[in-house]
Amino acid sequence: MTFPDRAAIETMDAQDPLGHLRDAFLLSPDEVYLDGNSLGVPTRAAQDELMRAARDEWAGQLIRSWNSAGWFDLPVELGDRIGGLIGAAAGQVVVADTTSINVYKALHAAMRLRPGRKAIIAESNSFPTDLYIAEGVVSTLPGARLRLGGVDGATIEEMLDGDVAAVLVNHVDYRTGALRDMAALTARIHAAGAVAVWDLCHSAGALPVGLDAAGADFAVGCTYKYLNGGPGSPAFIYVAQRHQGQVSQPLSGWWGHARPFAFETGYEGDTGIRRFQCGTQPILSMRALKGALQIWDGVDLHQLRAKSIALTDLFIRLVEGRCAGLGLTLETPREGARRGSQVALHHDHAWPVMQALIARGVIGDFRAPSTLRFGFTPLYLRYADVLRAVDVLEDILRSESWRDPRFAVKAAVT
Amino acid sequence: MTFPDRAAIETMDAQDPLGHLRDAFLLSPDEVYLDGNSLGVPTRAAQDELMRAARDEWAGQLIRSWNSAGWFDLPVELGDRIGGLIGAAAGQVVVADTTSINVYKALHAAMRLRPGRKAIIAESNSFPTDLYIAEGVVSTLPGARLRLGGVDGATIEEMLDGDVAAVLVNHVDYRTGALRDMAALTARIHAAGAVAVWDLCHSAGALPVGLDAAGADFAVGCTYKYLNGGPGSPAFIYVAQRHQGQVSQPLSGWWGHARPFAFETGYEGDTGIRRFQCGTQPILSMRALKGALQIWDGVDLHQLRAKSIALTDLFIRLVEGRCAGLGLTLETPREGARRGSQVALHHDHAWPVMQALIARGVIGDFRAPSTLRFGFTPLYLRYADVLRAVDVLEDILRSESWRDPRFAVKAAVT
Known part of the structure; x- marks a missing residue:
């Protein structure tokens, strides 16, 4: 032996x-806990931050905490923090909503970047919600279609053609753990004129992810696995700087408005990453995530x-x-x-x-x-x-x- | 005097x-707190439930709490609880996501119920995110348009015509506090062949709301105002029983699937209210809401x-x-x-x-x-x-x- x-x-x-x-x-x-890729373990800091948010901020300062405790900016603050773990320079990541909803935003935005093209490609062995959401996106766009590639048929690379607008791909396969070469596949997708949307659920916090270096367009991921944010903690979305200001997404809620507190009648999207926010975020869950992210210092x-x-x-x-x-x-x-x-x-x-x-x-x-x-x-x-x-x-x-x-x-x- | x-x-x-x-x-x-219509005050029970969820369930049982602590069913459990406060029989309300996202689901579903019609009507004095989301829905549907009624122009009632698919209306005006007659306006909307989507943000928990009795089609609302669920606690959506099983919405994430844990490649929506769920919910925020709702007993x-x-x-x-x-x-x-x-x-x-x-x-x-x-x-x-x-x-x-x-x-x- x-x-x-x-x-x-x-x-x-x-x-x-x-x-x-x-x-x-x-x-x-x-116990030996080998399920952190499903639900991460809490740190003491995560629990402490949660208590602080509930007691000192919610009970203690009530409505004032939106300003005094920085609640409103938590999505971009934590987005930048996660950006540091996935190779994204500041201003390109925001924490909001769920992975599923962020896939929806990213695929719609990607389709809008390639208006003449009609196909989304995804992998048949994706975590199913990615496929279900891609179906949902396609259901709102006349003529659009979802093509599945992967293990049992043609590979994604073989399916790339002039009709493909967006490719939704997993960085790490949720079942087998297989890791994709992000830079190489992104280059292939770009060479075919399409946009790359990366799902980082099983890589963020598990290994170095180089989104900017790979030239990725969009990425999404959850924060409750290797980032230990707590059950159902809000997800994140990455939008490359070069697309910001010119790309829109249809979940155009007030948190994505250029001036959310002007209470204007018409929507005018923020020109930065905030445009990929929608509505009011679950602050208590967000604060547990903030505490969880402290472990990454150093x-x-x-x-x-x-x-x-x-x-x-x-x-x-x-x-x-x-x-x-x-x-x-x-x-x-x-x-x-x-x-x-x-x-x-x-x-x-x-x-x-x-x-x-x-x-x-x-x-x-x-x-x-x-x-x-x-x-x-x-x-x-x-x-x-x-x-x-x-x-x-x-x-x-x-x-x-x-x-x-x-x-x-x-x-x-x- | x-x-x-x-x-x-x-x-x-x-x-x-x-x-x-x-x-x-x-x-x-x-203090005299007159801002419970912006952020409600925590009860001791809400804080206790939150602590229990963080310590006993997340830290204590980790992944097992999805089953043992009933996390997965919280959205429908709390939905039924809120249903009791807004005149909705069981199985018609689910707690999930944000008000903005639920408006998006409801308006898309309403448009799908009236495929020959192209207009959404909303009130110009709505809380702006309702209008912004209506714009977002319209942006995904070729030929669709948003028509604004209200204080400065024709009333909603005057604007109802054969092209109107959906009417998004506030039960209580967020600024003035004016209360609509839900039953009367719903009847007018139905008489015009359109579908009524009610925003209950400023009425749920503030006064009796009779959704079933009024014949409402859809409703949405937040839980952090008069329901005291905590900052950004998840919102709710109501879908009348008669529409369930025949209506779809494009945020078709895995929590809305008929068999979410079968991990099937294709989406098949649940035939009940669960279809209006999308992705994994923020459980810590959800558990604070659960505690907050205890006050309503009796x-x-x-x-x-x-x-x-x-x-x-x-x-x-x-x-x-x-x-x-x-x-x-x-x-x-x-x-x-x-x-x-x-x-x-x-x-x-x-x-x-x-x-x-x-x-x-x-x-x-x-x-x-x-x-x-x-x-x-x-x-x-x-x-x-x-x-x-x-x-x-x-x-x-x-x-x-x-x-x-x-x-x-x-x-x-x-």
């Missing part, structure tokens, strides 16, 4: 330059990426070494540079196996039809957690304890 | 059947309405009796049955007068160009608060203390 032993793993943790960050998170010592994203690859490499090596012949197949690219911060394993009985893992304190998630999905958040996970997860997984598979009938029951929400 | 004296006002408070509710709110004893909405009219009547009588000749003009209907739960007063120097009031602990707000706006939330205001507000207002106007230069400075957000 060539995989590291417990002592070697302890050394890896001891030498981890990000190891000290774990103490900022409210993590149970009894984090080196290249150290983050190195640790992410090391964690997932270790997991793959340990699983393949110790669980060989136990029915698992790797669905994630083996080459570290080609994956995000997660590992997906196929197992014919993935549902009960995952329930058995959760019952033993190893929290991952299930993705239909038969994927065990494990997310590795470098901010708070230890190499020792990886070892423990594999210890438990091996035991469950060898003992077949997952066959216990209580693990067969499916929950309403997965 | 014919207005009640202090003793009479104390008797009114002593006999107030809703007087005990005030203790549930986190109100400063040093509140008789007719007692609420009676107190609202009594508070605003008292305010108008005291102001007109004691501030006569001091430059104030009533902008709100004098007849109680024709107004919501607010009073608007014109003053040529409304901005500094309001700043002087706020500095003295009477919190109302300013609306351009020259309106002093005072909201009266019957759940937590006392008749003695009305008296104190008028005492301070009279003193500021008689002494002209509002001329202090520090009151001339306009804040960024009003």
